[in-house]
Amino acid sequence: MGFAGDIVQMNVGQILQSPFIPHVDLTGQTIVITGANTGLGFEAAKHFYKLNVSKLILACRNMTKGEAARKAVLASNPTFEGKVEVWPLDMSSFASVLAFGDRLNSLSRLDAFLSNAGIETNDYEQFEGHESVITVNVISTFLVSMLAIPKLRETAKAQKRPTRLVVTGSVMHIFAKYQHLVEPGRGRIFSSLDDEKTADMSGRYNLSKLMVLLGVRQLADQLDIGTKQGQGDVIVNCVNPGWCKTELFRMNTGGLGGKIGLALIGRSAEDGGKTLVHAAVAGKDTHGKYLDACRIKPESTWVRSKASIETERRMWLELVEILEAIRPGVTRL
Known part of the structure; x- marks a missing residue:
């Protein structure tokens, strides 16, 4: 189909297919969302709360904004008495990510973990010895995901059903x-x-989301090995929320064309949040898959080509080496 076909697919999905809220009851479940004080994470949190999730944890860099988000989530379903907490998490700091991951062990259960926090910027900066977008969107995203997996596995085994690890990707990986x-x-x-x-x-955000997608595919294979060895079953998927009108693009709007496109076909953050909810309750068929508009969709033509396989493996091995240097043993799933 090629690049032109990828563009057509993106526009069709954005215009003709609407995200939807799954008909589920999350009573008794515990769900964690990173990047939850604004945008997609915040909207997803409100959706989850309306589905009766018993414990919802909002992971936020700014605790003041996180507390405001917590109150707004509670107000979104005032007759419900679920528990909503705000935990600090700064994805630009490996120490913060590690502390957050350790705190996850204090939970009695973890049914779904949404690794949603991300940044986009045109300005070069380094966090933790790596370019900032790569640090936050790739390295810290997989670090916090790895740290969540033991509790996800434990819960899956205790509840005798799969748990979910959702990583927020983007249709922009095709560019x-x-x-x-x-x-x-x-x-x-x-x-x-x-x-x-x-x-x-200028293209770093798009590249980081391509790396996320490749990483999820490799992570799915690694999780399958543990599942076959009798560990709890964890479903991991990569969700594209769509081109959404959120604060993410406040530093890089894509120029005049980007502004016009976003105004014409951009989804609301509320609709984008629905895609995260779907991914967090979706079935085994979504394992290792790319989701768009609450449906399994094909990745870009290049990602599906044989040419990408060697690159995907090389990238994953490098990422594992980086993560192991941050915390030895973290990638042993």
Whole structure:
């Protein structure tokens, strides 16, 4: 189908297919959402609360904004008495991510973990020795996800049903310049992306979401190994919320064309939040898959090509090496 076909598919999904709220009752369940004080995470939190989730944890960098979000979530379903908590999480700090991950162990159960926090910027900056978008959107996203998996597995085994790990991706992965992953030599993908002299920050968000999608595919394979060995079954998927009118693009609107496109076909944050809810309750058929408009969709043409396989594996091995340096043993699933 090629790149042109990818564009057609994106527009059809955005215009003709509307996200929906699954008809489920989440009584008794515990759900955690990162990046939950604004945008998609916040809207998803309100949807979850209306579905009777018993315990909802909003992971936020700014605790003041997090508390305001907590009150708004409670007000969205005033007759319900579920518990909503705000936990601090700064995805630009590995120490914060590790502390948050350790705190997850205090939960009695964890039914779904939504790794949703992300940034977009055209400005080059480093967090924790890596370019900022790669640190937050890729390294910390998979670090916090890995830290959540033991509790997800424990819950799945105790409840005798799968739990879910949802990673927020983006349709923008189809625009990513994948050559930035293909061309660096072995062991050089992340170091190449960290080089300020060659960093293409205008396309960095798109590339980070391509890396997320490739990582989810590899993570699904790793989780399958543990499941076959008798550990709890965890379903992981990558959800595209669609092109949504949120604060994410406040630093990079995509220019005049981006502003016009967003105004014409952009989804509301409320609709985007529905896609996160769907992914958090979706079935085994979504494991390792890319979701859009609450449906399984094909990834970009390049991601589905044989040419991507070697790059995906190389990227994953490098990512595992980085994560193991942050906390030894964290990727042993």
